[in-house]
Amino acid sequence: MNLPTVAQHQPNCTGPQLGTWKLQSFTDEDLATGEKTDLFGAHPSGYLSYGPDCRMSAILLKEGRRTPETLVPTDAERVDLYNGLIAYAGTYSIEGDKVSHHIEASWNQSWTGTTQVRQFRIDGNCLYIRTLPAKNPMTGKQSSAVLVWVKVE
Template sequence: MSERDTKLHGCWRLVSFDTELQESKERSQPWGADPNGYLIFGSDGRMMVLVTAETREPGNTDKKLLALFRTVMAYTGRYRIDGDRFIVRIDASWNEAWNASEQERFYKLDGDTLDVFTAWMPNPLVSGNPIGRGILSFRRE
């Protein structure tokens, strides 16, 4: 691994999760101003991420269980670095459709701040699914 790779190693605490619409550049925080989560890059080449919305209730009904599913993102897999992006080969995910796929994320590292960007894609959180991206900001633990 290169020197740049080792700078990602460790545990990162989620600070913010925004979505940005491509056309208008409008930003929102679909999971609240204080979502919860962690991103971990291991020196063995494995990463894990867990992100949850700010406000969640225990799931004791079908409606509440569905709300829990819609306010969580979690996956793990082997990662590799390619320039300003990391690519993860997904082993296990909260979304079965992602298993055995590759997920690409762009990143910007500035000291103890790590910003992670998804590719531009239809936004499932907004009516009409306009093109947007997710922007997650983490601080080193």
């Protein structure tokens, strides 16, 4: 039996966003009060990767996360670790100054299957991303965050 050959369309993304970026800062602004907060501390860590196959992944970690006392964290330790984490992966698309993250897997299941749209610009080896006004998944408040990333060379 001869099965028809179907050429699969492989998406191709190009541009200066390609590669891996290291998180430098993550500042959230409460839109009701104008108050700015470094929710993950003054020195958060994390990485953002954009591939030529239009796939992306992001992990952001709060400064000073505590190591559990044993290999298996207690419930309280798990909550603390979870509260200092944002992680997701999926595909991405770019239109003008906006990048859309089409989330397929996420630390917060309510983000899985959603599209998170961000404004972005690249200046030299820095990537600046601003979230559009929305409810912050960490605080529940209407906010917008600015994240600064530096290209990993």
